Amino acid sequence: MITSLKLTLVLLALGFSQGQQHNYVDQFEEEAEAERVVGASKYGALWPLPQKVKISDVSFKLSSASFKISDAKESSAGPGCSLLQTAYKRYYKYVFGSAKWQELSKSRPTGPAVLLELQVWITSPDSECDGYPSVSSDESYELTVDQPYAVLKAPKVWGALHGLETFSQLVYEDEYGAKSINSTTISDFPRFAHRGILLDSSRHFLPIKVLLANLETMAMNKFNVFHWHIVDDPSFPYLSRTFPQLSQQGAYHPYTHVYTPADVKMVIEFGRLRGIRVIPEFDTPGHTQSWGKGQKDLLTPCYSGSKPSGSFGPVNPILNTTYDFMSQFFKEISTVFPDAYIHLGGDEVDFSCWKSNPDIQKFMAQQGFGQDFSKLESFYIQKLLNIVATTQKGYMIWQEVFDNGVKLRPDTLIHVWKGNKEQYQSEMAKVTSSGFQTLLSTPWYLNRISYGQDWQGHYKADPQDFKGTEEQKKLVIGGEACLWGEYVDATNLTPRLWPRASAVAERLWSAVDVTDLNDAFNRLSVHRCRMVARGIPAEPLFSSYCPQEYRGI
């Protein structure tokens, strides 16, 4: 009785956003009574929940020896599309486990209940196989699981990648351990185009292995933006070809704690193969202490009375050399990072050093800024934006830049991160009423930890939940979960991020009305064990166990 109820709940959940689809489920309810002992996890392990799902109780077996993932004949992406080919390999391993590769046999299992193949069909003439994902990429897909083969249709490779993940999530083991999948129809697309994770490699250096593992996990959660907060006050690990002394002097260590051009390239390609954009953030004029070590005169000398105190403040906005440097620097950045956007930071500028400096004071007077240092900040940012505009890149900036009234290009993305709920909602309303696109991070500062199931709070927040018109709501392109680096490094980053970020993933992907916490708990519990089985140390939600526990320590 209990298990029957459980399955019903899960199936209800799967069709959550469209009640009419339960009919299909219902017609199989009685026949499947015996099957239901397998419980919620075997069926209802989809995360994030697709937009439209129909799962029947008719199940097929998959044999590791014969199951194939192949390009559909009609597909615009063939064997030459290495993005898809490596994805097939990856998902074959996730479905069958790498141990099963040895079991390949010549005998082809037959019978009415076997699924032989998943055909992947890129329907648009341009598959974008060799391109980079962008904010306007088509990520939609349609998946039909039926005999003799399943079909995954997507206009572009980006949707196909998501569909492969969904397919792998549909596969479960029956009571004898046989890989099984139910007859299923899914039509899916993201609610928001920008679904990001911010990692901070300045406060602690994050080894490449950690970055790649988290890109891999992002793909399991359908995140599509890695916001790489690569440098900040504590260290400058980015090895610049143009200004190598920045990391030589500013990194924690000039060889062991830097990202070489090859490292950066690897991160970008690893992300691209998973449909993930890599947006670097080079935050100025504040948060730049580490820049000053390798670039003389870049930072403002602070004064103690009439003498320099020996310490430095934000970027010095009154020198021409500053803008020469920024021109060259961002020219390099714009070629190294292929994404159409660069995050320029602009947050938390401390004015006290500027105030102390007599040259700055003189400049303020000349410009007629009075004592309003936010005007000086705007002066700097304005010049920086003009520089970056010449690189043909778009820019993202933290909300202060908007708040301070800097003149912004209409395609600027305003990143909201401050305040309590009331404040960030009002900020979202203000930004969008000014016609700017925006994305939200305030409720998703995952570096902030507390005791208990805080994922629920992250799950409840909604970036369109503010007072505004439909037009305004459309300007919300998504959000980002942020894991600032004060208290995380390679030792604890991955379990602290997952599955807490998964809650944000579903909020940004699934339909607006997917809000049932109990159902989310059940699916997320299975999803976290799936991540663990795939080698990712995603931490538990509550007392429980995984069939396969994490093998590390």
Next chain:
Amino acid sequence: MITSLKLTLVLLALGFSQGQQHNYVDQFEEEAEAERVVGASKYGALWPLPQKVKISDVSFKLSSASFKISDAKESSAGPGCSLLQTAYKRYYKYVFGSAKWQELSKSRPTGPAVLLELQVWITSPDSECDGYPSVSSDESYELTVDQPYAVLKAPKVWGALHGLETFSQLVYEDEYGAKSINSTTISDFPRFAHRGILLDSSRHFLPIKVLLANLETMAMNKFNVFHWHIVDDPSFPYLSRTFPQLSQQGAYHPYTHVYTPADVKMVIEFGRLRGIRVIPEFDTPGHTQSWGKGQKDLLTPCYSGSKPSGSFGPVNPILNTTYDFMSQFFKEISTVFPDAYIHLGGDEVDFSCWKSNPDIQKFMAQQGFGQDFSKLESFYIQKLLNIVATTQKGYMIWQEVFDNGVKLRPDTLIHVWKGNKEQYQSEMAKVTSSGFQTLLSTPWYLNRISYGQDWQGHYKADPQDFKGTEEQKKLVIGGEACLWGEYVDATNLTPRLWPRASAVAERLWSAVDVTDLNDAFNRLSVHRCRMVARGIPAEPLFSSYCPQEYRGI
């Protein structure tokens, strides 16, 4: 200038508990000026801080090809003492890294500044090499590092193990990467005899690998008690020889999520080899839901009105079969676990089920307990204690048992875990004024997490900080850091525990006046990087880096 100041601070710190010893340091200060660039971490990386330390600036080199750890001629423990031999191997690896094993050469480096050998001298006729550590074990040691060899003297092997750890912490790399150690004299012993970590393998199953890694890390922090909260409501992973159905029915999985007798034996021996006692907790009469699955009639049937509701409460205290079971069960436990103590729990008994049950009500009336169910609890505990007493074991119990006025043997250890600071201090006063020995856990519930450097709060708490006589203070035998299992498993346990538990380690080992937070921060930062270099994912205290970052994800 800054580095010079840094070193002075560290050296001050090292002699913290005895100001007069700075003279020795001071005399080398000027000569060593140049050396000081190596900074605080190279010298001042001791954790927990020994009772008495003299470190001079005279340094020696250690060669992996020739350095030996050997038994002193006069030692009562020779090559037949495998506890010491495996410790030598372990600490050789920690000092030189396993990669250096290939570099052994025939050529013996000479010169005035080389340390050739560490001689380990067990001074008591009975080394206790083949015994188990106990609450009264002598853990003291004396370490002298000087040419041509260093000498580690300890009455028993337990002190020698601690001394080996301290020796390994004294070794640092000079600017050319050469292993170096300074001329040093240390005299050390623990402030408290019971320094424990509680891990909970019921709410989440903890793979053996995780338990062993944490025993290893405990040794690095001079902890000496593993309080194994092995079973509880959610699961019963202990495979009992006498009642195998307890784990067959009560574990999360009867094969993959159990501790076999061989597993338990391995944990105990792994602990013994590191001077760590393993005290199992089998908590009754509450926290026993998982017991009921494999042992019919053990738990109290709860009633809904006049009928059993189908759910069960605490152990049924009115049946003779209960006590027959407990006799047999604890007889097994007393032979499986060699330690002189068993933790019997006794916390958080929920009376509502007992109240609902008519047979219990009848029994209460017969015994004249009225409606005071704590009398029934005491009735049960009293009988249980008598049973356990026949096994010749001593017992630890949570404070409720004392609070409820159960008659206790004078050697009972009362484990304080409840309340705020004022409340637990008053409890410590009450327990000790009744003449009982006690240990403290309240301020060290490390499962509770919050944002920021919470280790400082753990560091500040002191188990003898309550109103009481000197006699009372002596009854405080130590404390335990507890990591309850609701939110931790193999994915996140180790980084969540370390280095936060290290703060507790120093509080329980070092002198009462070792309380300087800044100095502790500096030493603990180095100590945490040492744990990382040894393969333990100990999380960071704050923005920083380790020379060798963690290699996992």
